[in-house]
Amino acid sequence: xxxxxxxxxxxxxxxxxxxxxxxxxxxxxxxxxxxxxxxxxxxxxxxxxxxxxxxxxxxxxxxxxxxxxxxxxxxxxxxxxxxxxxxxxxxxxxxxxxxxxxxxxxxxxxxxxxxxxxxxxxxxxxxxxxxxxxxxxxxxxxxxxxxxxxxxxxxxxxxxxxxxxxxxxxxxxxxxxxxxxxxxxxxxxxxxxxxxxxxxxxxxxxxxxxxxxxxxxxxxxxxxxxxxxxxxxxxxxxxxxxxxxxxxxxxxxxxxxxxxxxxxxxxxxxxxxxxxxxxxxxxxxx
Numbered sequence: 001x002x003x004x005x006x007x008x009x010x011x012x013x014x015x016x017x018x019x020x021x022x023x024x025x026x027x028x029x030x031x032x033x034x035x036x037x038x039x040x041x042x043x044x045x046x047x048x049x050x051x052x053x054x055x056x057x058x059x060x061x062x063x064x065x066x067x068x069x070x071x072x073x074x075x076x077x078x079x080x081x082x083x084x085x086x087x088x089x090x091x092x093x094x095x096x097x098x099x100x101x102x103x104x105x106x107x108x109x110x111x112x113x114x115x116x117x118x119x120x121x122x123x124x125x126x127x128x129x130x131x132x133x134x135x136x137x138x139x140x141x142x143x144x145x146x147x148x149x150x151x152x153x154x155x156x157x158x159x160x161x162x163x164x165x166x167x168x169x170x171x172x173x174x175x176x177x178x179x180x181x182x183x184x185x186x187x188x189x190x191x192x193x194x195x196x197x198x199x200x201x202x203x204x205x206x207x208x209x210x211x212x213x214x215x216x217x218x219x220x221x222x223x224x225x226x227x228x229x230x231x232x233x234x235x236x237x238x239x240x241x242x243x244x245x246x247x248x249x250x251x252x253x254x255x256x257x258x259x260x261x262x263x264x265x266x267x268x269x270x271x272x273x274x275x276x277x278x279x280x281x282x283x284x285x286x
Contacts, residue, residue: 014220021208026217032210035269040157040276042165042284050166050190052280054158057214058148063158065166068137069129069182080127080135084112086142086155093147093215108151111226111247112142112159118244119196119230122163126191129171134180136168149214152226152247156198161277165284166190194233196244197273199266200226209258211265223250225259227266231274 020027030036036057045051048064072079086108088096096102101109116122127136140162142155167187174181202213202221213221228245243263248254254262 017204017217017220021204021210026210028214032208033265035212035272036214038157038273038276040161040280042161042280048162050162050164052158052161052165054154054161056150056154056157056212058146059150059154060145061142061151061154061158062145063140063142063155063162065141065162066139067166067168068139069134069171069180070137072128072132072135076124077132078128079124081137082113082116082122082124082127082140083137084116084140084142084159085109086112086144086151088144088147088151092144095147095215096144104151108142108155111152111245112140112155115156115196115198115228115245116159116163119194119228120232121160121192121194121196121230122190123193130173130180134171136171138163138166147215149216149218150200150212153198153200153212156196156228157273157277160195160197161280163190164192164195164277164281192233195231195274195277196228197231197266197270198226198228198245199262199269200224201262201265203252203254203258206252209261211269221250222252223248223254225254225262227262229266229270231270 017027024032039055041053043051044053044062045064049067050065051063053062086105088102088105090096090098129135140159142158144151167189170183170186170188172181200213201209201211202217202224203209204221206222218224226247227243230242230244
C-alpha cells in the first residue's frame with residue numbers, strides 16, 4: 001500500500017471502504033462473497049476436557065471445556081448445564097478494555113448458549129447422570145486471542161469443534177451403596193447430535209452486502225446478520241440446511257432480498273466449515 005493510500009485509509013476510513021465496495025471488491029482484495037482462510041486445531045489445551053483453536057483470517061479464538069458435576073435444577077431433574085463464556089481481553093484488540101465483561105462479550109456468550117440449544121448440538125438430557133441427583137456441567141470458555149472481525153463465526157466454530165472433542169468419564173450409581181461413582185479411566189465421547197455453523201454477512205450503506213467482515217468493515221457497516229445452520233448427524237453423514245438462529249446487530253433495517261442472500265451465504269458456506277471440522281477431528285484421532 002502506498003503512503004498516500006495509507007493516509008487516506010486512516011483519515012477517511014469510511015470513504016476508503018466505500019471506494020472498494022463500489023468496485024465490487026474489498027480493501028483486503030477479496031470478492032464480496034469470499035471468505036477468509038479458516039484453520040481448526042483440535043485438542044490444543046491438554047488440561048481441558050475438550051478444546052479447539054480456530055483461526056479465521058487474523059481472528060483467532062481458543063475454546064476450552066471443563067467438566068464438573070452438580071445437582072440439576074429442581075424443575076429440570078433430567079437436565080445438565082452448558083455454560084459458555086466469551087472473554088475479550090485487551091491483548092486481543094485495542095477495541096477491548098479491561099474490567100467487567102463488555103456488552104459484546106455478554107451478548108456473544110448468550111448467543112453461544114442459544115446456538116447450542118436451538119441447534120440441538122448437545123441435549124441437556126444427555127448430561128444427566130442420575131435423575132434429580134447429579135448431572136454434568138460443561139463450562140465452555142472461549143477466549144479471543146486476536147480480533148480482526150467476525151467474532152461470532154470464529155466462536156461458533158471453536159465451540160462446535162471443542163464439544164466434538166469432549167469425552168465424558170463413565171458415571172454410574174453403585175447398586176450396593178446407592179452412591180454415584182465416576183470412573184475417570186473409562187471415557188465415552190459426548191453425544192453430538194448436530195454441528196452448528198454460523199455465517200455472518202454485513203451490509204454497507206443499506207445496499208452492498210458482503211460476507212465474513214473484518215474489523216474495519218464491521219465498524220462502517222449499517223448492520224450485520226449472522227445465520228446459523230443446524231446440521232444433524234445421522235450415522236456417518238451430516239444433514240444440513242436447517243436454519244436455527246438468525247441474529248442481527250446494528251440499527252439499520254434489512255430487506256427481504258438481503259435476508260434471503262444472507263441465508264443463501266450460510267447454506268453455501270456450511271459444507272466447507274463442516275468439512276473443515278471433520279478433517280480436524282480425523283487428524284486429532286490419528
